[in-house]
Amino acid sequence: MGEVWFGRDxxxxxxxxxxxxxFPATGNKVEDVYTRRFLRESRIxxxxxxxxxxxxxxxxxxKGxxxxxxxxxxxxxxxxxxxEEGRLPVGWVAAMAAQVCAVLSAAHxxxxxxxxxxxxxxxxxxxxxxxVLDFGLAVAPALTDLSRITMTGHMMGTPEYMSPERIEANVSGPAxxxxxxxxxxxxxxxxxRPFVGATPFDVMNKQVREEPPPLRFVRPExxxxxxxxxxxxxxxxxxxRLADxxxxxQLLLPFVDDLKPIPGVVDSPTASNGVRLYARVVSQMLAAGHRPATVGALAEGHAMTLRSxxxxxxxxxxxxxxAAxxxxxxxxxVAARYGPLSERALTYRSRVVTCHGLLGLTDQMSEELVGLIDDHTKVFGASDHRTVQLRRQFGLRRMGRVARDEVAEHQPAVPADLPRRQSAEATDLNDFVILRKPFRLNRRS
Known part of the structure; x- marks a missing residue:
């Protein structure tokens, strides 16, 4: 849509x-649309x-x-x-992506x-x-004079980076x-690119229907x-999807590490300049009032605690x-580090299920509960209080489209003399809901 020249004021x-x-080689109507889009990009x-x-x-x-x-x-x-490089260092990718998130935060x-x-x-x-360049396709739902301008029959954007909701319904949001x-x-x-194809239609079809390839299959480190x-x-x-x-x-920051110079592109991190001096002072100001943002917080274990x-x-x-x-x-x-049946992994999975239940995602919650019950039974046994709590939760809800015989399959008889114990760490679904509900209600009141 644009022709770019270097100049001097x-x-x-x-x-x-x-x-x-x-303008493309089309009629006046399209030229009018492009002119309005260009003006909108300038204003945005x-x-x-x-x-x-x-x-x-x-x-x-x-000259017109x-x-x-x-x-x-x-x-x-x-x-x-x-x-030029083929692929980029992990630390630099995280650093650049975190900066893009900062721009997106302001834009959103x-x-x-x-x-x-x-x-x-x-x-x-x-x-x-x-x-971040080229806001020519941006939408501003809250600003009527900057509203979306498109041409009938044209999908604006790049298929390799289009979200499924844009492809299917032309709906755009922060997500x-x-x-x-x-x-x-x-x-x-x-x-x-995670999705490629012979034609734009092939790429868009894969965006909607196929899962992206795991990154570690290509690059194990x-x-x-x-x-x-x-x-x-x-x-x-x-x-x-994470939409914020x-x-x-915040989740990218722990991976901003080992930022070695990129010859001919990025100066050495030890080289001083006005931009870095300014950024260093701002970082220290923020760190003084928000300790988790300091370098020490980027340690692996501490970073996981912060995420939790x-x-x-x-x-x-x-x-x-x-939260989910x-x-x-x-x-x-945690599953990748300590195994999918580790207690911490099961704890976080239980919390995901809790969130889905509170969101009303009943089918998804029921499916996840079935897997949790099976894994808790393998690890703790059928009589353990955590397994029993999950089975009780599954039976009480009876939501979604789960068949009755499937419910019965995952609700074996509970021994009459089973002691009712409570977990101090609130690792099961019921305890987690009980502990967190008062905070949620207080915040909303």
């Missing part, structure tokens, strides 16, 4: 980028003031062609970097959804900072940007927790969808 003596609107970019977004200096018309004057970014696009708070996140729209500067970022992280880590996070971002249903850029940002506390906070606030997503990540991470 003669009045203020500074380098700039000038983006001219370029100017509206979003953030260090990770290029500044807008001017907009106007020259609309133009946008923007800050010149001295760096390289991640698409170019990926082509301003009711803006980017809708076209991809490596080609991300620029890495020599200081290691990232700029759509998270999905696109998940596709981008997957590609930056593995050097391969990728941390288990990072792989789990990316796959969580790529869930097909937006209501099951702030949460994804974050999930508990979402649960206490009644945001069960986000983080608990699921923790369950997968």
């Amino acid at each position: 003669n009045r203020l003596d500074r380098p700039v980028v000038v983006k001219f609107l370029q 970019t100017a509206h979003l003031e953030h260090p990770g977004v290029p500044a807008v200096y001017d907009v106007g018309t020259h 062609r609309s133009y946008l004057v923007m800050q010149r970014i001295r760096g390289v696009s991640l698409r170019t970097l990926l082509a 708070r301003a009711s803006l959804v980017h809708r076209d996140l991809k490596p080609g729209n991300l620029m890495l500067e020599p200081e290691g900072t990232v700029k 759509s940007d998270i999905y696109a970022l998940g596709c981008t992280i997957h590609e930056l880590l593995t050097g391969r 990728i941390p288990v927790g990072l792989e789990a996070l990316v796959l969580e971002m790529l869930r097909k249903r937006p209501e099951e 850029a702030d949460v994804v940002h 506390e974050q999930a508990d906070a979402y649960f206490a606030d009644g945001d069960y969808r986000q 997503a983080i608990y699921r990540l923790l369950a997968e991470d």
Whole structure:
């Protein structure tokens, strides 16, 4: 849609980028749509003031062609970097993705959804900072004058990074940007797009119907927790996906490590410059008032504790969808480290089930309860109080489409003399609900 030129502002003596609107070989009606989209991109970019977004200096018309004057970014696009490197260091991918989350957080708070996140729209500067480009497809549901502009019969965007809900219903929200970022992280880590095909239709069909390939099959040194996070971002249903850029940002931080220089692209981390000096002071200010953000909190065990506390906070606030997503990540991470039948893994799985029950996802909850009951029976035995509590919970609910014979199969007779014990750590489903409900009710009152 645009033709980009490097230029110089003669009045203020500074380098700039000038983006001219370029029309396809079609009629006047399409030209009008493109002109309005171009103007909207200018206004959206100017509206979003953030260090990770290029500044807008001017907009106007020259010889009948609309133009946008923007800050010149001295760096390289991640698409170019990926082509040169094949795949990027894990620490740098986490660092760049966390910066993109910071931009998305500001955009989503301003009711803006980017809708076209991809490596080609991300620029890495020599200081290691990232700029998010091209808000030409963004939607602003809360701003009527910046509302979505599309052309009938045209799907706007890049199929390799489109979320299933965009493909099926042309519906976009913050979760759509998270999905696109998940596709981008997957590609930056593995050097391969998660979904490819001979035609755009093939790619979109795979986005909707196929699961993304596990990252560690391609690159085994990728941390288990990072792989789990990316796959969580790529869930097909937006209501099951991590939709909060702030949460994804926090979950990425533990993987920002070993940031070695990228020759010719990023300066050595020890090299001092104005941007890094400024960022260092801001980081220390934030760390002084929020200790979990310090470097010590990035230790593996401490990071997992922070994630658990974050999930508990979402649960206490009644945001069960986000809590379930983080608990699921923790369950997968713990299962990979200590085994799927470890007590901690079963604990987090139980909490996921609790959240799904409170969300009214009855079919999903029933299916998960069946698996939990089986695994608790294997580990603790049929008479253990944790197994019994789960069986009781399953029997009391009788929700969804679970057949009666399946319920009976997972509810063997309970010994009459079974002692009723309570877990001090609230590892079973019933205890967890009882402990957390008062906090949820207090927060909502």
